[in-house]
Amino acid sequence: MKKSFLFISCDEAQHICDKAQYGEASGWERFKLNVRLIYCGITKNYSKKNQKLTENLEKADVKCLKTEERNKLEKHFNEELAKQNQG
């Protein structure tokens, strides 16, 4: 068996771990990540922290403005700012 077929680098494992947080890692990628998690402490630590971050983001249910909402707000504010600067 080729090493690169099943055994992935730490960087690749972290990349898969990132994709997995958004449900974008394939089954095969998750399998390779799980293999690496068995023997790599760095990947294990990263994965744990990454998962914890995802859980907290879900728990906090943080919100932000959509691009168009922010643009609208910015446009209105900049108009007022320009008026103030003129006056």
Next chain:
Amino acid sequence: MPKHKIDPNNWVKLYSDYLFNYTITRVNDREIAQDLISETFLAGLKSMKNFKGEASERTWLISILKRKIIDYYRKINSNKGKAEVRMGYINSEESEGDWLEERVSDPFDKTAEDTLVNSELGDAIYDCIEKIPQKQADVFKMKTILNYDTETICNELNISASNLWVIIHRARTALADCMEDNWFN
């Protein structure tokens, strides 16, 4: 000499998302939250001369926003507002008897304490987001909070997919470390 300076040119870029998250958890309506933030920025603009520089711009804007939120609740809790809520239950014959079901406590609903902790957690997350570079913050928010797909973000920010994942990786690493220092410890 004041510790903090004021520069309204960057307010929307730097603070609008933080203020939005703060507001939406308290008013639960995107439109109203946007209106309150817009009013806050305009009020800030008008009272800029009162900024002493003892607190940060963000803290100062939050203090204005808090007053705006209180004013909003005062307005909707006026006598007219209360009458409208009562009428909703008195005159609705079709849903007679439903009110008990609507009012019964939901064991899976969040308690006030949960809401408070989650609100503080949200503030802590935003404190950390503010510490990472602007581009990382923008990409992270679009991908993680707004749930935009990769292609949309790449098109909007003119970056490649691999570039996006590098940015996401850096952002997540920095945020996880920051949260560990500021929230868990």
